[in-house]
Amino acid sequence: MSKPVVATASLAGCFGCHMSVLDIDERILTLIDLVEFDKSPIDDIKTFTRQCDIGIIEGGCCNSENVENLRLFRKHCNILIALGECAIMGGLPAMRNGIPVRECLEEAYLNCPTVDGGIIPNDDELPMILDRVYPLHEIVKIDYYLPGCPPSADLIWNALVALLKGTPLDLPYEVVKFD
Amino acid sequence: MSEMKFTIDGKECAAKAGQTIVEAARDNGVYIPTLCHYEGIKPAGACRICTVRVGGRNMAACTTPVTNGMIVENQTPELEDMRKSIIEMLFVEGNHMCPVCEKSGNCELQALAYRYTMLAPRFPYLWPKRGVDASIPKLYKDGNRCIQCLRCVRGVRAADGRKVFGLVNRGGHVRIGHDAELANALGDEEAQRAMDLCPVGALIRKGVGYAVPIGKRKYDGAPIGGELERA
Ligand code: SF4
Ligand code: SF4
Ligand code: FES
Numbered sequence: 568m569s570k571p572v573v574a575t576a577s578l579a580g581c582f583g584c585h586m587s588v589l590d591i592d593e594r595i596l597t598l599i600d601l602v603e604f605d606k607s608p609i610d611d612i613k614t615f616t617r618q619c620d621i622g623i624i625e626g627g628c629c630n631s632e633n634v635e636n637l638r639l640f641r642k643h644c645n646i647l648i649a650l651g652e653c654a655i656m657g658g659l660p661a662m663r664n665g666i667p668v669r670e671c672l673e674e675a676y677l678n679c680p681t682v683d684g685g686i687i688p689n690d691d692e693l694p695m696i697l698d699r700v701y702p703l704h705e706i707v708k709i710d711y712y713l714p715g716c717p718p719s720a721d722l723i724w725n726a727l728v729a730l731l732k733g734t735p736l737d738l739p740y741e742v743v744k745f746d
Numbered sequence: 747m748s749e750m751k752f753t754i755d756g757k758e759c760a761a762k763a764g765q766t767i768v769e770a771a772r773d774n775g776v777y778i779p780t781l782c783h784y785e786g787i788k789p790a791g792a793c794r795i796c797t798v799r800v801g802g803r804n805m806a807a808c809t810t811p812v813t814n815g816m817i818v819e820n821q822t823p824e825l826e827d828m829r830k831s832i833i834e835m836l837f838v839e840g841n842h843m844c845p846v847c848e849k850s851g852n853c854e855l856q857a858l859a860y861r862y863t864m865l866a867p868r869f870p871y872l873w874p875k876r877g878v879d880a881s882i883p884k885l886y887k888d889g890n891r892c893i894q895c896l897r898c899v900r901g902v903r904a905a906d907g908r909k910v911f912g913l914v915n916r917g918g919h920v921r922i923g924h925d926a927e928l929a930n931a932l933g934d935e936e937a938q939r940a941m942d943l944c945p946v947g948a949l950i951r952k953g954v955g956y957a958v959p960i961g962k963r964k965y966d967g968a969p970i971g972g973e974l975e976r977a
Contacts, residue, residue: 652845655783655866657826659846665875702871712866716845738863740969745844
């Protein structure tokens with residue numbers, strides 16, 4: 568039987584959730600025995616090569632590229648997991664949600680004390696910034712949510728084991744944390 | 747009658763006259779979750795997290811006195827799910843960014859979310875526009891995190907008994923306002939007390955913080971209410 572295929576992505580996240588995947592320590596050896604990775608920063612595969620069983624997404628959507636990437640994941644993954652606070656509710660990037668985009672851009676590129684004669688970047692190559700940061704489930708259907716900033720390695724491990732074995736997810740008190 | 751008999755989920759309990767269901771439950775080693783209630787200040791029945799079922803009706807256990815022979819249902823799947831849904835509603839109707847909140851680990855709302863294993867709220871986020879008010883010398887108020895439990899309104903008083911905080915506006919627009927003169931007079935100790943009184947991170951002391959490392963905070967290791975259940 569072929570191994571289940573996993574894909575991962577970091578959208579508007581800090582890669583902390585991916586670091587937490589690596590935090591499963593030596594269990595990572597078991598993991599690569601159990602699954603294959605497709606598109607993911609872990610193996611640096613940039614485009615999907617096949618339909619995947621599990622997609623794991625860190626970060627919410629703050630620009631048009633995030634949205635395209637997320638839709639691509641939804642299309643290519645049978646199960647999609649929102650990993651971490653940013654994927655679930657926007658997280659730190661969503662702190663800009665109450666502030667108009669123009670004000671944010673002006674603060675970052677024109678008015679910030681370290682800027683000297685700045686301009687607001689506006690190049691066709693750059694993805695368009697969204698009016699606010701969107702959690703993943705506001706854009707596509709999400710099947711499972713794993714909270715934490717970052718989620719603990721044990722939570723990620725327990726979730727993968729439950730999915731791969733088809734057993735109920737083990738959620739002891741220590742593994743569900745929002746920070 | 748000074749001693750009354752009643753049951754919670756079938757467990758025989760005793761209560762003193764005048765005790766509320768929450769108080770009597772505690773004395774009998776039974777945890778009923780509370781959020782707006784704070785020992786020592788008059789219950790307000792504002793949050794309904796303490797809802798129990800008595801005689802087929804839902805009641806706030808923090809405001810309802812025990813009567814003799816009362817039969818209380820507490821940990822039924824329906825009540826537990828309703829409580830979880832209240833927690834989820836509170837999360838979506840404010841802006842709760844736990845990773846950047848100083849109260850994280852010591853927050854009762856978050857602790858209840860942990861207790862009920864909330865992975866993500868079932869309701870859509872509302873993204874309300876709320877502000878931060880840093881005008882009080884010793885405290886800042888973060889409206890994004892306020893759950894309108896009214897603990898500060900009921901519990902923080904000036905020396906002459908006047909209320910320092912109060913509700914302004916109505917309905918979905920309610921905010922916690924303050925009397926500038928009284929709030930400006932709050933010293934370090936009173937500011938700390940106000941912060942402790944607030945179940946969430948809506949009242950935070952200025953100039954100090956993050957004294958307890960992650961892993962050692964109040965709800966890092968054991969669930970809220972667990973001390974009663976383990977006893
Ligand atoms: S007040 Fe509590 S629930 Fe809200 S952000 Fe702070 S820790 Fe999280
Ligand atoms: S500021 Fe804190 S104590 Fe006051 S109503 Fe809001 S949540 Fe409750
Ligand atoms: S604790 Fe009883 S209504 Fe809030």
